[in-house]
Amino acid sequence: MVYHLLLAAFLAPFSTSVTAATIYECRGYDGTNFLSNNYCSQSNGVEITTYAVPSNMSFDEQVAIAREAKGKARAAERSQTAAANKRQAEIDSARRSKELQCQQLDRAIRVKDSELRQPHSAQYGDYLTGKRKELTDQRFSLGC
16 A cells, blocks of 8 residues: 555656747847747747746746746856956966066076076085076976
8 A cells, every 4th residue: 555655656746747839039020039939930030948847837928937047048148258357357367477487587597598608616606507407497387
């Protein structure tokens, strides 16, 4: 008996299934957008997108569901656009930072080259050469 009740409770949602209807979002030949339950070409328009809605509702209720879905899609699109813009801004900032670091390293290398051309002791020349190598290694690791 309990088995039959559980089976009935499990199958209940499947036995009252509602078929889906389609609402078409169309752009009229005059440039206006509208919603229709017919193909857009039958209403003098071009299809933009479609929405699946329950068929057991009035057209106005189906339109309300389609508009709600459209609003959610727009919100998701705005969110994705904002996230993409933020990522691009971070990439641009990192690129500018890297360019600045590369310019600073290039200037420091030029200074070391200038110092190396001046008269100095061998030990100081080795020191400057080591510092210049550190700078060029940093430049290489940054990918300048």
